[in-house]
Amino acid sequence: xTRTRISYLFLAPFLLVFAMFWIWPIIxxxxxxxxxxxxNPWVFAPEMNWGRLLVDPAFLNALKNTFIIMxxxxxxxxxxxxxxxxxxxxxLLRARxxxxxxxxxxxxxxxxxxxxxFRLMFNxxxxxxxxxxxxxxxxxxxxxxxxxxxxxxxxxxxxxxxVGYNAIIILSGLQSIPQxxxxxxxxxxxxxxxxxxxxxxxxxxxxxxxxxxLSIIGSLQLFVEPxxxxxxxxxxGATETLGLFIxxxxxxxxxxxxxxxxxxxxxxxxxxxxxxxxxxGRERT
Amino acid sequence: MSSLAARxxxxxxxxxxxLVPLALIWLFPIWLMFVFASLPEQALYQPGVRLxxxxxFFANFNALEESTGFTRTIFNSVVVxxxxxxxxxxxxxxxxxxxxxxxFHGKAVVAGVVLxxxxxxxxxxxxxxxxxxxxxxGLSNTWFALIVPPLFNALGVLFMRQTFIAMPNDxxxxxxxxxxxxxxxxxxxxxxxxxxxxxxxxxxxxLFSWNNYLWPLLIVTQPDMMTAPVALGSLIGLTRISWGGIxxxxxxxxxxxxxxxxxxxxxFVSGIAAGAIK
Numbered sequence: 354x355t356r357t358r359i360s361y362l363f364l365a366p367f368l369l370v371f372a373m374f375w376i377w378p379i380i381x382x383x384x385x386x387x388x389x390x391x392x393n394p395w396v397f398a399p400e401m402n403w404g405r406l407l408v409d410p411a412f413l414n415a416l417k418n419t420f421i422i423m424x425x426x427x428x429x430x431x432x433x434x435x436x437x438x439x440x441x442x443x444x445l446l447r448a449r450x451x452x453x454x455x456x457x458x459x460x461x462x463x464x465x466x467x468x469x470x471f472r473l474m475f476n477x478x479x480x481x482x483x484x485x486x487x488x489x490x491x492x493x494x495x496x497x498x499x500x501x502x503x504x505x506x507x508x509x510x511x512x513x514x515x516v517g518y519n520a521i522i523i524l525s526g527l528q529s530i531p532q533x534x535x536x537x538x539x540x541x542x543x544x545x546x547x548x549x550x551x552x553x554x555x556x557x558x559x560x561x562x563x564x565x566x567l568s569i570i571g572s573l574q575l576f577v578e579p580x581x582x583x584x585x586x587x588x589x590g591a592t593e594t595l596g597l598f599i600x601x602x603x604x605x606x607x608x609x610x611x612x613x614x615x616x617x618x619x620x621x622x623x624x625x626x627x628x629x630x631x632x633x634g635r636e637r638t
Numbered sequence: 639m640s641s642l643a644a645r646x647x648x649x650x651x652x653x654x655x656x657l658v659p660l661a662l663i664w665l666f667p668i669w670l671m672f673v674f675a676s677l678p679e680q681a682l683y684q685p686g687v688r689l690x691x692x693x694x695f696f697a698n699f700n701a702l703e704e705s706t707g708f709t710r711t712i713f714n715s716v717v718v719x720x721x722x723x724x725x726x727x728x729x730x731x732x733x734x735x736x737x738x739x740x741x742f743h744g745k746a747v748v749a750g751v752v753l754x755x756x757x758x759x760x761x762x763x764x765x766x767x768x769x770x771x772x773x774x775x776g777l778s779n780t781w782f783a784l785i786v787p788p789l790f791n792a793l794g795v796l797f798m799r800q801t802f803i804a805m806p807n808d809x810x811x812x813x814x815x816x817x818x819x820x821x822x823x824x825x826x827x828x829x830x831x832x833x834x835x836x837x838x839x840x841x842x843x844x845l846f847s848w849n850n851y852l853w854p855l856l857i858v859t860q861p862d863m864m865t866a867p868v869a870l871g872s873l874i875g876l877t878r879i880s881w882g883g884i885x886x887x888x889x890x891x892x893x894x895x896x897x898x899x900x901x902x903x904x905x906f907v908s909g910i911a912a913g914a915i916k
Contacts, residue, residue: 357743359820363736364748367729367795374787375755378766385766440657445650454900455661458668460910461895463849465867466888469874470667473674473881481670484687513667518910525911545649566757574759577851581874596761603765604856616761627757 382613390610402614412615414590415598418504422594423572426508431565433512434519439553441520442527456517464514468581471510475582500591503583507592510578515571519564526560527553562634566627573623576600595619671892675885682881698882705879708887710862711869718784718854718865719847726789726843727836734798735824739810752792760852768856779863788846788853794839797912801835802828838909841902845895866891 386402388395406412440446441453459467474481475496483493496502530553538548576596579586586593595615603612674682677692702708737749767787777783805828813823854865861869870887873879899906
C-alpha cells in the first residue's frame with residue numbers, strides 16, 4: 354500500500370464526518386442564503402435575504418447588542434483572567450488548590466445549570482443579589498425588566514463562567530516564562546509592578562491574543578445566556594444576540610434562507626476580527 | 639533582613655485579601671445551587687439570604703422526576719457522552735496520527751482546512767445540519783443524530799497531532815523493520831505512549847458532550863430521548879415546577895463534573911491549556 358493510501362485510511366472516519374456535517378452544511382448554508390426559502394419550491398432571489406440585512410431593525414438590534422457585549426465583556430474578562438493567572442501563580446499563595454478550584458470550577462458547570470442559577474440569583478423579588486443589595490443599604494435593581502441591567506447580568510454571567518478558562522490558558526503561558534528573568538530583575542531592584550508590565554505582559558502576548566480571539570468568537574455566538582437567563586433576549590429584545598436571532602429565524606419562524614444570511618454575516622465578522630487580532634498581536638521584531 | 643520578611647508578609651496579606659473574597663464570590667452561585675436544591679419552596683419568599691442547605695433535597699428531586707422523568711434524561715446524557723467520547727477519541731487520534739507521521743498528497747490542504755474551521759461559528763452549520771439530519775434523513779430523536787453530527791473536532795486533531803509529532807522516530811522505524819503493519823504500530827506503539835494526552839482530551843470531549851445544549855435541543859422532540867440539559871432548560875421560566883426542583887436538576891448536571899474535575903484537575907487543566915475545545 355502506498356503512503357497516501359494508508360494516510361487516507363487513517364483520515365477516513367474523520368474526513369467522512371467532516372465532509373458530511375461540516376463542508377456540505379457550509380456550502381448548503383451559503384446556497385440557502387441566496388434563496389427565498391419561504392416558498393415551495395425555493396426561489397432564487399439573492400437580493401432578498403442579503404438586502405433585508407441592511408434594513409431589518411431586529412437584525413441591527415441583535416448586531417448592536419452582540420457588539421456591546423463583546424466590547425464590554427471581553428476586555429473585562431481577559432484583564433481579570435491575566436490578573437488571576439498572575440496571582441494564582443504566585444509562590445506566596447496558600448491553599449492554592451482551593452483557590453484555583455473556585456475560579457476553574459465554573460468552567461465545568463453546564464450552561465443550562467448556571468443559567469438557571471443566575472436567573473434565580475438575579476430575580477428582582479426574591480433573588481439573592483437584590484436581598485444582599487437591600488441588606489447593605491443599596492437600592493434593589495429590576496434586573497430583568499431594565500435593559501441596561503439585563504445586559505449587565507449577561508456580562509456578569511459570561512465573565513463568571515469563562516474567566517477561569519482564560520486564566521488556565523494564561524497560566525500555562527506564565528509557567529513557560531523562565532524564572533531567572535524575574536530573579537535578574539529582582540536583583541536589579543525592579544518593582545513587582547514594573548516586572549509585570551515590562552516582562553510578564555510582553556512575554557504573554559501570544560497567549561493573550563489566543564485568549565482574546567477565543568473570547569471574541571465565543572461572545573459572537575452567545576445563545577444560552579440570553580435564551581435562558583434573560584428569557585429569550587428580554588426585556589423586549591434588549592439582550593437579543595445574533596445567536597439568538599439566528600435561532601429564532603431558523604427554528605421559530607423557519608426562514609432558513611434569512612437565518613443563513615445572518616449566520617454568514619456572523620462568520621465573516623468572526624474571521625475578520627480574528628485576523629485583525631492576530632495581525633495586531635503579531636511579534637514585532 | 640527583617641524588612642524583607644515584613645515586606646514578604648505584607649505581600650502574602652495583600653495577595654489573599656484580593657483573592658479570597660473574589661474566590662468566595664465565584665463559589666457563591668455554585669453554593670447557592672446546592673442550598674436551593676435542598677430548601678422547600680417557601681424558603682425563597684422568606685426575607686434574608688439563606689446560606690445553609692436544608693433537608694428537602696429528595697422532595698425536590700421527586701418533584702423534578704415527576705415533571706420530566708429526569709433520571710431517564712441523565713441516562714441518555716451518559717450514553718451519548720460515553721459513545722461520543724470514545725468515537726471522537728478514536729477519530730481524532732487516527733487523523734492526528736496521519737497528519738503527524740506520514741507525508742502524502744493533499745496533506746497541506748487537509749491540515750489547512752481543518753485549521754481554518756476553528757474560527758468558524760457553529761451557527762453557520764446548524765441550520766443545514768438540522769435540515770439534513772431531521773428533514774432529509776428523518777433522524778430526529780435518534781442516538782445517531784445526537785452523537786454523530788457533533789463528532790468533528792479540529793482542535794482534538796491538532797492536539798493529538800502535536801503528541802504524535804513529539805514521539806521519537808526510531809521507535810516506529812524499529813517496529814517497521816520487524817514487519818509490523820502501520821495499524822499495529824499505531825495501536826500497539828503510538829497509542830500507549832499517547833495515553834496522558836488522550837486522557838486529557840477525553841475529559842474535555844466528555845464535558846463538551848455532557849453540556850451540549852443547542853444541537854440536542856433542535857434534534858430531539860420526544861421527552862424520552864432528551865438529554866439532561868435539554869430537559870432542564872425546558873423547565874426554566876415555567877411556573878409548573880418549583881425552583882427547588884430546577885436546582886436539583888442543576889446539581890445533578892453539575893456535581894458529577896465537579897467531582898471529575900477535583901479528581902482529574904491536572905488532566906482538565908492540560909486539556910484546556912492545549913485549547914482542546916471551547
